[in-house]
Amino acid sequence: MSDPLSKRRLKMWIRLLGVTRAAEGELREFLRVRHDTTLPRFDVMAALYRRREGVTMSELSRMLLVSNGNATTVVDRLEKDGLVRRTPSETDRRTVHVALTPEGLAQFEGLAAEHEAEVSRLFAGLSEADLDSLTDILKRMRGA
Amino acid sequence: MSDPLSKRRLKMWIRLLGVTRAAEGELREFLRVRHDTTLPRFDVMAALYRRREGVTMSELSRMLLVSNGNATTVVDRLEKDGLVRRTPSETDRRTVHVALTPEGLAQFEGLAAEHEAEVSRLFAGLSEADLDSLTDILKRMRGA
DNA sequence: CGCAATAATTTCAAGCTTGAAATTTCATAC
DNA sequence: GTATGAAATTTCAAGCTTGAAATTATTGCG
Numbered sequence: 356m357s358d359p360l361s362k363r364r365l366k367m368w369i370r371l372l373g374v375t376r377a378a379e380g381e382l383r384e385f386l387r388v389r390h391d392t393t394l395p396r397f398d399v400m401a402a403l404y405r406r407r408e409g410v411t412m413s414e415l416s417r418m419l420l421v422s423n424g425n426a427t428t429v430v431d432r433l434e435k436d437g438l439v440r441r442t443p444s445e446t447d448r449r450t451v452h453v454a455l456t457p458e459g460l461a462q463f464e465g466l467a468a469e470h471e472a473e474v475s476r477l478f479a480g481l482s483e484a485d486l487d488s489l490t491d492i493l494k495r496m497r498g499a
Numbered sequence: 500m501s502d503p504l505s506k507r508r509l510k511m512w513i514r515l516l517g518v519t520r521a522a523e524g525e526l527r528e529f530l531r532v533r534h535d536t537t538l539p540r541f542d543v544m545a546a547l548y549r550r551r552e553g554v555t556m557s558e559l560s561r562m563l564l565v566s567n568g569n570a571t572t573v574v575d576r577l578e579k580d581g582l583v584r585r586t587p588s589e590t591d592r593r594t595v596h597v598a599l600t601p602e603g604l605a606q607f608e609g610l611a612a613e614h615e616a617e618v619s620r621l622f623a624g625l626s627e628a629d630l631d632s633l634t635d636i637l638k639r640m641r642g643a
Numbered sequence: 644c645g646c647a648a649t650a651a652t653t654t655c656a657a658g659c660t661t662g663a664a665a666t667t668t669c670a671t672a673c
Numbered sequence: 674g675t676a677t678g679a680a681a682t683t684t685c686a687a688g689c690t691t692g693a694a695a696t697t698a699t700t701g702c703g
Contacts, residue, residue, distance in 0.1 A: 361619035363630050368522070368618050370637045375519045376564040377641065378512070383661085393661095395689065412652060420520040425690050427653055432688085449651040449698045474512045475505035480639045486507050488632050493514045495624045497521065527691085537691095539659065556682060569660050571683055576658085593668045593681040650699070659690070669680075 378477050385473045390466055395421075395429050397470070400455065400463045403439060409454030411444070438462060522621050529617045534610055539565075539573050540582075541614070544599065544607045547583060553598030555588070582606060 379394065386392050402418045403410065410418070416426040430453055433439040438459035444450035455463065481489070523538065530536050546562045547554065554562070560570040574597055577583040582603035588594035599607065625633070 360627065360630075361615055363627070363634075364619045364622045364625060365615045367625070367630055367634055367637070368622065370634065370641070371515075371519060372523075373564065374637050374640045375515060379516075380564060387662090393688080413650085420517065420524060421689095422691055423652065424654075424692075428689075431653095444651095447651080447699070451652070471505055471509045475508045478508045478512065478640060481508060481511070481636070483504065483507070485636050485639075486504075486511055489636055490511055490514065492625070492629050492633050493511070493518050495629075496518045496622060497514070531692090537658080557680085565659095566661055567682065568662075568684075572659075588681095591669070591681080595682070645703090647702085648700085650697100652696080652698100654695070655693085657691085659688105661686105661688080663685085665682105665684070667680100667682085670678085672677085673675090 378474075381477055382470075382473065385470075389469065392466075395425075396433060397466070399426070399429050399433060400438065400459060401467075403453065403455045403459070404463050404467070407454070409442070409452040411450050411452060415453060433459070522618075525621055526614075526617065529614075533613065536610075539569075540577060541610070543570070543573050543577060544582065544603060545611075547597060547599045547603070548607050548611070551598070553586070553596040555594050555596060559597060577603070 383394050386394060386397055398419050399415065402415060406414075412423060412426055412430070415430070416423045419426065430439060430441070434441060437456055439453055440456050442452045442454070444452060527538050530538060530541055542563050543559065546559060550558075550562075556567060556570055556574070559574070560567045563570065574583060574585070578585060581600055583597055584600050586596045586598070588596060
């Protein structure tokens with residue numbers, strides 16, 4: 356199992372983790388300093404922005420790859436701040452729909468463009484060709 | 500700022516985060532189920548394994564890209580379990596050296612090969628050529 | 644129908660993580 | 674040599690995260 360290919364995959368994973376953590380750190384600081392918010396809050400709002408009609412708690416945690424309990428607490432805090440709203444489902448009383456409030460939508464729209472610019476700045480070293488091959492590889496990694 | 504290249508970089512980042520989180524989730528489960536440990540504990544032990552002579556707390560948190568306070572608490576727990584040891588520096592009384600104990604070393608060596616195999620399994624879809632271009636791109640992302 | 648299995652969500656304890664403040668020690672510039 | 678600033682570590686409060694247990698609701702099988 357410790358063939359050269361396996362070792363290379365391990366080195367790649369360590370490198371990948373380093374790049375991701377460094378970028379997350381920069382984005383976290385950006386969100387904190389410039390917008391007084393956090394990465395998990397941003398992630399939830401971005402997911403709700405993409406699905407304007409709202410999602411269930413389970414869908415939300417699947418989208419973000421976090422546990423149900425985690426989604427609950429982040430949504431709790433956003434709801435207390437008036438940025439998202441829970442609505443009980445009409446057809447299934449176990450289910451809850453979450454969506455951005457108008458305030459949440461407004462805040463996110465004020466954030467999104469700057470966030471995109473920050474991400475673009477972080478990865479300014481990547482050309483179109485880099486993005487082509489990287490995207491191709493990432494797609495195949497996800498499937499594996 | 501919202502040119503097509505910027506949008507592509509953002510999509511790539513979201514995809515990258517997805518791949519990383521999915522892999523982290525699998526590794527976390529692997530460590531929990533098969534070795535009764537966690538990702539941050541593993542990360543610390545792996546860093547100390549690479550630097551067998553020991554590192555300072557500051558070096559450790561720089562290596563892992565975590566805050567000093569975080570390194571302190573993870574090392575606290577590992578020390579309580581007898582897997583790492585703190586030693587005061589002889590030349591600078593502010594500084595502390597951390598290193599694996601013999602027990603820590605033995606445990607990590609029992610873990611390392613299986614961990615590598617698991618990582619390799621997770622990224623089995625990547626060929627040598629993929630690793631070439633991916634490594635090249637990741638190197639340039641880190642510098643940016 | 645009745646009930647067992649499944650599903651959606653929340654709750655909970657434990658651990659992780661950050662960023663800021665506090666503590667102790669060292670370096671250096673007068 | 675003394676004070677001022679910088680550095681290494683820990684502490685702390687707050688928030689994040691997990692995984693398991695608890696709760697409530699639905700489904701489907703007999």
